Amino acid sequence: MVKGVNGSGKSTFLRLLTGLIHPPVKGLFWEGEELKRQNLLLYQQNLLYVGHKLCLHHDALLNDQLCLWQGLYNISKASLEYALQIWGVAAFKNKKISHLSQGQQKRLSLSRCSWLNRSLWILDEPHVGLDLEGKVTLDHILNHHQQKNGLVILATHDPVSTSKEIIL
Amino acid sequence: MIRREVRHLYLHKGTLFATLTFFALSLFCVSLALGPEEKILRLTTPALCWILAILTTLFSTPLLLKDEAQQGLLDEILLQPLLPAFTLLSKIGAESLLLGFPLIIFGGLFSPFFALSFSETLTLALTLLIGFPALSALGILGGLLTLNTRGGGILIALLILPLTLPLFLLSLICMEKVRLDLDSLPPFCLLMGVALLLTIISVSAGSWALRFAVEE
Amino acid sequence: MKYRWARPNFFLKITTPLLPVSFILTLLFLTGGLYLGLIASPPDYLQGDGMRIMYVHVPASWIASLIYAFLALMSFFAFVWRHLLAEVLAISSVPIGALFTGLSLVTGALWGKPMWGTYWVWDARLTSVLVLLFLYGGYWALYKSYSRPEQGIRAASLLALVGVINLPIIKGSVEWWNTLHQPASLIKLSSPSIDPSMLTPLLLMAGAYFFYFITLLMIRTRTELNTRKLLILEAKK
Numbered sequence: 001m002v003k004g005v006n007g008s009g010k011s012t013f014l015r016l017l018t019g020l021i022h023p024p025v026k027g028l029f030w031e032g033e034e035l036k037r038q039n040l041l042l043y044q045q046n047l048l049y050v051g052h053k054l055c056l057h058h059d060a061l062l063n064d065q066l067c068l069w070q071g072l073y074n075i076s077k078a079s080l081e082y083a084l085q086i087w088g089v090a091a092f093k094n095k096k097i098s099h100l101s102q103g104q105q106k107r108l109s110l111s112r113c114s115w116l117n118r119s120l121w122i123l124d125e126p127h128v129g130l131d132l133e134g135k136v137t138l139d140h141i142l143n144h145h146q147q148k149n150g151l152v153i154l155a156t157h158d159p160v161s162t163s164k165e166i167i168l
Numbered sequence: 169m170i171r172r173e174v175r176h177l178y179l180h181k182g183t184l185f186a187t188l189t190f191f192a193l194s195l196f197c198v199s200l201a202l203g204p205e206e207k208i209l210r211l212t213t214p215a216l217c218w219i220l221a222i223l224t225t226l227f228s229t230p231l232l233l234k235d236e237a238q239q240g241l242l243d244e245i246l247l248q249p250l251l252p253a254f255t256l257l258s259k260i261g262a263e264s265l266l267l268g269f270p271l272i273i274f275g276g277l278f279s280p281f282f283a284l285s286f287s288e289t290l291t292l293a294l295t296l297l298i299g300f301p302a303l304s305a306l307g308i309l310g311g312l313l314t315l316n317t318r319g320g321g322i323l324i325a326l327l328i329l330p331l332t333l334p335l336f337l338l339s340l341i342c343m344e345k346v347r348l349d350l351d352s353l354p355p356f357c358l359l360m361g362v363a364l365l366l367t368i369i370s371v372s373a374g375s376w377a378l379r380f381a382v383e384e
Numbered sequence: 385m386k387y388r389w390a391r392p393n394f395f396l397k398i399t400t401p402l403l404p405v406s407f408i409l410t411l412l413f414l415t416g417g418l419y420l421g422l423i424a425s426p427p428d429y430l431q432g433d434g435m436r437i438m439y440v441h442v443p444a445s446w447i448a449s450l451i452y453a454f455l456a457l458m459s460f461f462a463f464v465w466r467h468l469l470a471e472v473l474a475i476s477s478v479p480i481g482a483l484f485t486g487l488s489l490v491t492g493a494l495w496g497k498p499m500w501g502t503y504w505v506w507d508a509r510l511t512s513v514l515v516l517l518f519l520y521g522g523y524w525a526l527y528k529s530y531s532r533p534e535q536g537i538r539a540a541s542l543l544a545l546v547g548v549i550n551l552p553i554i555k556g557s558v559e560w561w562n563t564l565h566q567p568a569s570l571i572k573l574s575s576p577s578i579d580p581s582m583l584t585p586l587l588l589m590a591g592a593y594f595f596y597f598i599t600l601l602m603i604r605t606r607t608e609l610n611t612r613k614l615l616i617l618e619a620k621k
Contacts, residue, residue, distance in 0.1 A: 313526060
């Protein structure tokens with residue numbers, strides 16, 4: 001868990017960890033190895049990043065978005081729909097994404113955690129914009145992931161049960 | 169992959185439609201201003217079509233990119249195992265299909281109004297067909313370079329217009345040769361070469377620009 | 385910063401004595417070139433005294449292209465190795481290059497009025513110099529439109545690299561376009577054989593411009609480096 005006051009660079013730090021930002025001084029290390037071109041790709045294949053920008057197609061229907069994800073990540077339609085069920089947005093399949101509320105969009109974006117099978121999750125303030133029920137779902141899924149020996153790095157202001165804290 | 173990009177681009181059908189309308193409208197307006205004389209129309213239409221094609225791509229391509237950047241979709245491209253250059257190429261392909269083809273068909277349909285002969289129309293369509301991917305690639309490069317700047321639109325024209333000059337001039341040379349019944353093969357081959365080179369350069373430069381555009 | 389000679393501090397140290405030398409060289413070449421070109425050399429048998437504009441014009445175009453090549457090289461270093469000195473050198477050279485390009489255009493137009501009867505023709509050379517000016521302008525505009533200079537320089541470097549590959553293609557196509565349209569009746573700027581009495585002032589002027597470029601480049605780079613140092617110091621406070 002990454003903590004810090006506003007403007008302390010949490011988001012930038014998380015983006016650095018995803019390899020999207022070129023580290024200015026030293027390189028990025030994972031499991032004792034420096035990430036260069038080839039293994040950076042491998043590392044990124046093992047990583048799920050949900051940032052402040054939700055990575056959704058605003059003009060698309062939810063169904064279209066599902067189709068795009070299916071093509072992009074080779075995911076079966078069934079697992080996608082199951083994930084939507086978990087996050088409580090399965091009922092809006094024929095709605096435009098820009099017509100969904102902020103919280104619903106956030107849920108949709110976070111549903112990646114359920115359908116994308118990656119071991120390292122990097123989440124940037126995932127609690128923001130979720131209602132109580134959504135936060136409970138999120139915490140549940142985070143705990144489940146940790147029990148499966150997955151690693152979660154998240155920036156948040158909400159209290160979460162964690163093993164380690166980094167304060168920026 | 170192109171299919172995915174086409175599907176994605178199709179979501180922005182409003183922008184595409186507006187762009188096409190802009191192309192057709194300004195073509196009409198300028199030819200109205202030039203008057204009904206066939207000789208002048210015949211001389212100026214190819215150049216006009218080309219300039220308008222350049223402007224429309226330079227304005228619409230970056231617009232679409234900006235939209236994607238705001239949603240964070242460019243991050244998604246970079247986190248894919250695929251080289252970003254391939255994604256950019258498929259974007260160019262999708263844009264050529266959804267914007268380039270209608271544009272060429274528009275130009276072809278209206279060319280009788282501008283007193284172009286059949287062979288001239290065909291040459292114009294062919295040069296546009298060859299040049300369009302390169303234009304789109306340059307548009308993407310311009311869009312990526314100006315993604316994090318203030319006031320993108322005009323800046324892109326300033327940056328990219330000089331770079332489109334060879335495509336434009338070579339196509340006009342082709343048209344001129346066809347009109348004068350001369351051998352138009354050499355400029356045509358040269359146009360193909362230059363278009364290919366420009367596409368390759370701007371795609372590779374674009375994939376670098378993409379990398380630092382998301383560092384914001 | 386692997387190399388000693390490429391450190392900003394080393395640059396500041398070494399240019400302190402070099403700056404006056406280069407300045408004096410500029411003055412020497414300039415007086416020599418102007419004297420030979422404007423007073424000592426014979427008037428052209430075709431173009432008369434108007435030809436003397438060439439001594440200002442031709443070297444300016446040479447140096448303008450040379451500076452673009454320099455800019456592209458520095459941009460390459462700046463882009464690949466993110467080298468601070470290369471970045472600063474690149475930015476500093478742009479206004480100077482634009483200055484010489486503008487000088488070349490203006491003197492070309494002034495020369496064209498008595499020779500061609502008009503200030504401007506869409507001659508291949510003039511057009512490609514104009515494109516060069518646009519490229520400089522684009523570089524500067526792109527650099528300035530970023531709120532953070534370290535980002536601006538990378539975008540602008542990329543643009544300069546694409547531009548330098550394109551420049552020969554642009555020039556070639558403009559030339560071809562031109563031969564199709566204009567009969568080759570214009571007086572070409574380069575005659576097949578140049579008399580030594582004309583070549584010497586040309587080369588001297590080119591030398592003057594070159595050292596002027598070097599002098600300005602050093603001054604601008606030093607200023608920029610010192611400004612950055614100051615900014616860092618202020619930030620530390």
